Amino acid sequence: MSHWGAINLLDPSSPVQTEMMLFHDHAMILLVGIFSLVALLGVKLSVNKLSTRTTHEAQTLEILWTILPGFLLIWLALPSLRLLYLLDEQGNNGLILKAIGHQWYWSYEIPSSSTSSFDSYMVQEKDLSKGEYRLLEVDNRPVLPYNTPISVLTTSADVIHSWTLPSMGAKVDAVPGRLNLIGLSSYFPGVFYGQCSEICGANHSYMPIVIEFIKLEDFIQ
Structure with missing residues:
Protein backbone atom coordinates (compact mmCIF):
# COMPACT_ATOMS: atom_id res chain seq x y z
CA MET A 1 0.00 0.00 0.00
CA GLU A 89 -8.43 -10.50 -21.69
CA GLN A 90 -10.29 -13.04 -19.58
CA GLY A 91 -9.40 -16.69 -19.24
CA ASN A 92 -11.54 -19.55 -18.07
CA ASN A 93 -11.17 -18.69 -14.42
CA GLY A 94 -12.82 -21.19 -12.11
CA LEU A 95 -12.73 -18.96 -9.02
CA ILE A 96 -15.17 -16.06 -8.93
CA LEU A 97 -15.44 -13.22 -6.43
CA LYS A 98 -18.65 -11.21 -6.46
CA ALA A 99 -18.37 -7.64 -5.15
CA ILE A 100 -21.50 -5.52 -4.66
CA GLY A 101 -21.24 -1.84 -3.78
CA HIS A 102 -23.60 -0.23 -1.29
CA GLN A 103 -23.86 3.15 0.37
CA TRP A 104 -21.40 2.79 2.04
CA TYR A 105 -19.87 -0.66 2.31
CA TRP A 106 -19.06 -3.67 0.14
CA SER A 107 -20.65 -7.10 0.21
CA TYR A 108 -18.86 -10.17 -1.16
CA GLU A 109 -19.63 -13.70 -2.22
CA ILE A 110 -17.39 -16.55 -3.40
CA PRO A 111 -19.74 -19.05 -5.10
CA SER A 112 -17.18 -21.89 -5.23
CA SER A 113 -16.59 -21.85 -1.46
CA SER A 114 -18.82 -22.69 1.47
CA THR A 115 -18.76 -19.07 2.58
CA SER A 116 -22.08 -17.33 2.06
CA SER A 117 -22.28 -13.66 1.18
CA PHE A 118 -20.99 -11.28 3.83
CA ASP A 119 -20.72 -7.54 4.31
CA SER A 120 -17.43 -5.68 4.68
CA TYR A 121 -17.62 -2.50 6.75
CA MET A 122 -14.82 -0.10 7.61
CA VAL A 123 -13.46 -0.50 11.14
CA GLN A 124 -14.10 2.61 13.20
CA GLU A 125 -11.05 4.48 14.44
CA LYS A 126 -11.85 3.77 18.08
CA ASP A 127 -11.95 0.02 17.34
CA LEU A 128 -8.58 -0.19 15.55
CA SER A 129 -5.89 -2.43 16.99
CA LYS A 130 -2.23 -1.45 17.13
CA GLY A 131 -0.65 -1.55 13.65
CA GLU A 132 -3.94 -1.34 11.75
CA TYR A 133 -4.54 1.40 9.21
CA ARG A 134 -7.04 4.19 9.74
CA LEU A 135 -9.84 4.39 7.12
CA LEU A 136 -8.53 1.21 5.43
CA GLU A 137 -9.27 -1.72 7.75
CA VAL A 138 -12.51 -3.71 7.42
CA ASP A 139 -14.26 -6.13 9.73
CA ASN A 140 -14.61 -8.89 7.10
CA ARG A 141 -12.08 -9.28 4.30
CA PRO A 142 -12.37 -11.75 1.37
CA VAL A 143 -9.68 -14.44 1.45
CA LEU A 144 -8.40 -15.68 -1.92
CA PRO A 145 -5.55 -17.93 -3.13
CA TYR A 146 -2.51 -16.28 -4.73
CA ASN A 147 -0.99 -17.40 -8.04
CA THR A 148 -4.52 -18.34 -9.09
CA PRO A 149 -6.57 -16.61 -11.81
CA ILE A 150 -9.65 -15.01 -10.31
CA SER A 151 -12.61 -13.31 -11.97
CA VAL A 152 -14.09 -10.39 -10.04
CA LEU A 153 -17.73 -9.61 -10.86
CA THR A 154 -18.88 -6.18 -9.72
CA THR A 155 -22.24 -4.49 -9.55
CA SER A 156 -24.03 -2.00 -7.31
CA ALA A 157 -27.20 -1.98 -5.29
CA ASP A 158 -27.73 1.79 -5.42
CA VAL A 159 -25.34 4.24 -7.14
CA ILE A 160 -22.16 3.88 -9.17
CA HIS A 161 -19.14 2.72 -7.17
CA SER A 162 -15.65 1.68 -8.28
CA TRP A 163 -13.83 -1.40 -6.96
CA THR A 164 -10.12 -0.58 -6.95
CA LEU A 165 -6.89 -2.25 -5.82
CA PRO A 166 -4.00 0.01 -6.93
CA SER A 167 -1.11 -2.41 -6.31
CA MET A 168 -2.84 -5.01 -8.50
CA GLY A 169 -3.80 -2.69 -11.33
CA ALA A 170 -7.49 -3.45 -10.74
CA LYS A 171 -10.14 -0.79 -11.19
CA VAL A 172 -13.64 -1.63 -12.33
CA ASP A 173 -16.90 0.31 -12.01
CA ALA A 174 -19.79 -1.17 -10.06
CA VAL A 175 -22.88 -0.02 -11.95
CA PRO A 176 -26.49 -0.71 -10.85
CA GLY A 177 -28.18 -3.26 -13.08
CA ARG A 178 -24.95 -4.22 -14.84
CA LEU A 179 -22.21 -6.81 -14.28
CA ASN A 180 -18.60 -5.82 -14.94
CA LEU A 181 -15.75 -8.33 -15.00
CA ILE A 182 -12.05 -7.98 -14.30
CA GLY A 183 -9.26 -10.51 -13.88
CA LEU A 184 -7.23 -10.70 -10.68
CA SER A 185 -4.08 -12.61 -9.77
CA SER A 186 -1.47 -12.01 -7.09
CA TYR A 187 2.23 -12.91 -7.25
CA PHE A 188 2.53 -13.53 -3.52
CA PRO A 189 0.47 -13.79 -0.32
CA GLY A 190 -0.40 -10.69 1.64
CA VAL A 191 -3.06 -8.13 2.43
CA PHE A 192 -3.89 -5.54 -0.22
CA TYR A 193 -5.78 -2.32 0.36
CA GLY A 194 -7.95 -0.19 -1.91
CA GLN A 195 -10.82 2.27 -1.79
CA CYS A 196 -13.91 3.15 -3.77
CA SER A 197 -12.72 5.37 -6.63
CA GLU A 198 -16.06 6.80 -7.73
CA ILE A 199 -17.68 9.56 -5.69
CA CYS A 200 -20.82 7.87 -4.42
CA GLY A 201 -22.14 10.09 -1.66
CA ALA A 202 -21.37 11.62 1.72
CA ASN A 203 -19.48 8.59 3.06
CA HIS A 204 -17.59 7.83 -0.14
CA SER A 205 -14.28 7.90 1.76
CA TYR A 206 -15.46 5.30 4.28
CA MET A 207 -15.87 2.14 2.19
CA PRO A 208 -12.37 0.65 1.84
CA ILE A 209 -11.48 -2.57 0.05
CA VAL A 210 -9.23 -5.19 1.66
CA ILE A 211 -8.29 -8.51 0.02
CA GLU A 212 -6.15 -11.16 1.69
CA PHE A 213 -4.24 -13.69 -0.43
CA ILE A 214 -3.12 -17.01 1.06
CA LYS A 215 -1.81 -20.36 -0.19
CA LEU A 216 -4.16 -22.41 -2.34
CA GLU A 217 -3.88 -25.34 0.10
CA ASP A 218 -4.95 -23.14 3.00
CA PHE A 219 -7.79 -21.69 0.93
CA ILE A 220 -9.12 -25.16 0.12
CA GLN A 221 -8.98 -26.19 3.78
Missing part, protein backbone atom coordinates in the same frame (compact mmCIF):
# COMPACT_ATOMS: atom_id res chain seq x y z
CA SER A 2 1.03 3.63 -0.37
CA HIS A 3 2.57 5.40 2.61
CA TRP A 4 2.95 9.06 3.54
CA GLY A 5 5.57 10.81 1.42
CA ALA A 6 5.75 8.13 -1.28
CA ILE A 7 6.48 9.60 -4.71
CA ASN A 8 6.79 6.41 -6.76
CA LEU A 9 4.13 3.97 -7.93
CA LEU A 10 3.23 1.03 -5.71
CA ASP A 11 5.27 -2.13 -6.13
CA PRO A 12 3.41 -4.38 -8.60
CA SER A 13 1.78 -7.47 -7.15
CA SER A 14 0.09 -8.76 -10.31
CA PRO A 15 1.01 -9.25 -14.00
CA VAL A 16 -1.33 -6.44 -15.08
CA GLN A 17 0.22 -3.89 -12.71
CA THR A 18 3.69 -4.94 -13.89
CA GLU A 19 2.70 -4.20 -17.48
CA MET A 20 1.22 -0.86 -16.41
CA MET A 21 4.46 0.17 -14.77
CA LEU A 22 6.46 -0.84 -17.85
CA PHE A 23 4.15 1.27 -20.00
CA HIS A 24 4.50 4.18 -17.58
CA ASP A 25 8.30 4.01 -17.88
CA HIS A 26 8.00 3.71 -21.68
CA ALA A 27 5.80 6.81 -21.87
CA MET A 28 8.04 8.78 -19.50
CA ILE A 29 11.06 8.16 -21.74
CA LEU A 30 9.13 9.68 -24.65
CA LEU A 31 7.86 12.65 -22.61
CA VAL A 32 11.25 13.47 -21.10
CA GLY A 33 12.87 13.24 -24.53
CA ILE A 34 10.32 15.61 -26.10
CA PHE A 35 10.59 18.06 -23.20
CA SER A 36 14.39 18.06 -23.40
CA LEU A 37 14.36 18.65 -27.17
CA VAL A 38 11.83 21.48 -26.98
CA ALA A 39 13.67 23.11 -24.06
CA LEU A 40 16.99 22.89 -25.93
CA LEU A 41 15.50 24.39 -29.10
CA GLY A 42 13.85 27.14 -27.05
CA VAL A 43 17.14 28.12 -25.44
CA LYS A 44 19.01 27.95 -28.74
CA LEU A 45 16.46 30.14 -30.53
CA SER A 46 16.35 32.68 -27.72
CA VAL A 47 20.11 33.28 -27.84
CA ASN A 48 20.47 33.00 -31.61
CA LYS A 49 21.24 36.31 -33.30
CA LEU A 50 20.50 35.10 -36.84
CA SER A 51 17.29 36.24 -38.54
CA THR A 52 14.95 34.12 -40.69
CA ARG A 53 12.62 36.93 -41.81
CA THR A 54 13.49 36.34 -45.48
CA THR A 55 12.77 32.58 -45.37
CA HIS A 56 9.40 31.88 -46.99
CA GLU A 57 9.27 28.08 -46.80
CA ALA A 58 11.30 25.15 -45.52
CA GLN A 59 9.69 22.05 -46.96
CA THR A 60 12.32 19.63 -45.67
CA LEU A 61 11.91 20.92 -42.13
CA GLU A 62 8.11 20.84 -42.36
CA ILE A 63 8.16 17.25 -43.63
CA LEU A 64 10.52 16.29 -40.82
CA TRP A 65 8.47 17.81 -38.01
CA THR A 66 5.31 16.19 -39.42
CA ILE A 67 6.67 12.65 -39.86
CA LEU A 68 8.73 12.51 -36.66
CA PRO A 69 5.79 13.21 -34.28
CA GLY A 70 3.80 10.59 -36.19
CA PHE A 71 6.43 7.95 -35.46
CA LEU A 72 6.54 9.03 -31.82
CA LEU A 73 2.76 8.64 -31.53
CA ILE A 74 2.96 5.15 -33.04
CA TRP A 75 5.76 4.32 -30.59
CA LEU A 76 3.43 5.33 -27.76
CA ALA A 77 0.22 3.84 -29.18
CA LEU A 78 1.39 0.27 -29.84
CA PRO A 79 2.21 -0.68 -26.23
CA SER A 80 -0.88 1.24 -25.08
CA LEU A 81 -3.15 -0.86 -27.30
CA ARG A 82 -1.40 -4.03 -26.15
CA LEU A 83 -2.07 -3.10 -22.53
CA LEU A 84 -5.73 -2.30 -23.25
CA TYR A 85 -6.26 -5.73 -24.83
CA LEU A 86 -4.43 -7.34 -21.90
CA LEU A 87 -6.82 -5.66 -19.45
CA ASP A 88 -9.84 -6.99 -21.35
